Amino acid sequence: MTAETKDMVTRSVEAIRRQHVGSFPSTALILGSGLGRFGEHLKIDTIIPYEDVQGFPVSTVVGHHGRLLIGRAGRLPLICMQGRMHLYEGYPAQELAIPIRTLFRLGVDTLIITNAAGGLRKDLLPGTLMVLEDHINMTGQNPLIGPNDEDVGPRFFDMSEAYDPDLRARLTRAAKVAGIDISSGVYLQASGPNFETPAEVRMFARYGADAVGMSTVPECLVARHCGMRVAGVSVITNLAAGLSGHALSHQETIDEAEKAYEKMSALLLGLFDELASKAS
Numbered sequence: 297m298t299a300e301t302k303d304m305v306t307r308s309v310e311a312i313r314r315q316h317v318g319s320f321p322s323t324a325l326i327l328g329s330g331l332g333r334f335g336e337h338l339k340i341d342t343i344i345p346y347e348d349v350q351g352f353p354v355s356t357v358v359g360h361h362g363r364l365l366i367g368r369a370g371r372l373p374l375i376c377m378q379g380r381m382h383l384y385e386g387y388p389a390q391e392l393a394i395p396i397r398t399l400f401r402l403g404v405d406t407l408i409i410t411n412a413a414g415g416l417r418k419d420l421l422p423g424t425l426m427v428l429e430d431h432i433n434m435t436g437q438n439p440l441i442g443p444n445d446e447d448v449g450p451r452f453f454d455m456s457e458a459y460d461p462d463l464r465a466r467l468t469r470a471a472k473v474a475g476i477d478i479s480s481g482v483y484l485q486a487s488g489p490n491f492e493t494p495a496e497v498r499m500f501a502r503y504g505a506d507a508v509g510m511s512t513v514p515e516c517l518v519a520r521h522c523g524m525r526v527a528g529v530s531v532i533t534n535l536a537a538g539l540s541g542h543a544l545s546h547q548e549t550i551d552e553a554e555k556a557y558e559k560m561s562a563l564l565l566g567l568f569d570e571l572a573s574k575a576s
């Protein structure tokens with residue numbers, strides 16, 4: 297991270313601390329496309345629009361809010377990013393590290409990432425929730441390229457358990473308790489903004505991916521680098537290009553993610569309940 301980016305993290309931390317008095321949650325949640333309404337389930341103490349956090353790049357995509365919610369999900373203190381930045385918006389990859397490093401500096405040690413994705417397996421139909429087992433970075437970019445901050449994490453770091461096994465087991469348990477069917481699989485991030493070609497989709501499937509989307513990997517990389525535990529859940533909003541016989545659209549992904557919203561909410565609330573029980 298360059299000195300300039302580090303300075304933006306410091307400014308973000310200061311801006312957030314000015315606007316939220318009291319303690320900070322150690323669990324953070326990033327809400328993907330069509331899932332922004334999860335905020336309804338929180339008892340919110342503080343809302344901070346990204347515009348008010350100097351270092352936060354502001355998201356430009358329809359269907360994505362841009363604000364931080366600080367409060368509780370049931371008994372669990374939670375800080376929630378309602379909206380995120382994407383590579384395809386043109387942010388340099390390094391800037392995507394800012395929100396995650398900011399959360400780290402505020403004391404977050406557990407990060408739950410949600411997204412919308414296209415299914416590469418025929419059984420991953422729209423509306424399916426898929427817990428991330430692992431990921432493939434096909435963006436050609438990495439937010440950690442550049443000077444390394446040794447106080448935060450090592451230059452070369454292990455990614456063999458990118459998605460925490462204990463959190464994955466808890467998600468499976470929470471799904472069972474809530475009576476929700478979930479799948480698990482490997483998420484592949486392409487840069488976007490276009491949906492993939494059918495040939496790319498066939499290639500990704502042969503690479504071992506189960507779902508494809510345009511987010512999550514940079515956030516996971518930054519979080520793992522600084523030692524956070526990470527979990528990821530995709531809402532499968534469509535079969536990937538060439539698998540369903542119809543053209544894809546952003547509206548379809550938002551509509552399908554919104555349809556799966558109740559199920560995703562129940563799963564996340566179940567997980568947060570588990571985490572709160574563990575903490576108490």
Ligand code: HPA
Nearest residue numbers: 412413414508509510549
């Ligand atoms: N490809 C990439 N990103 C996506 C898709 C897809 O098919 N569906 C939702 N986000």
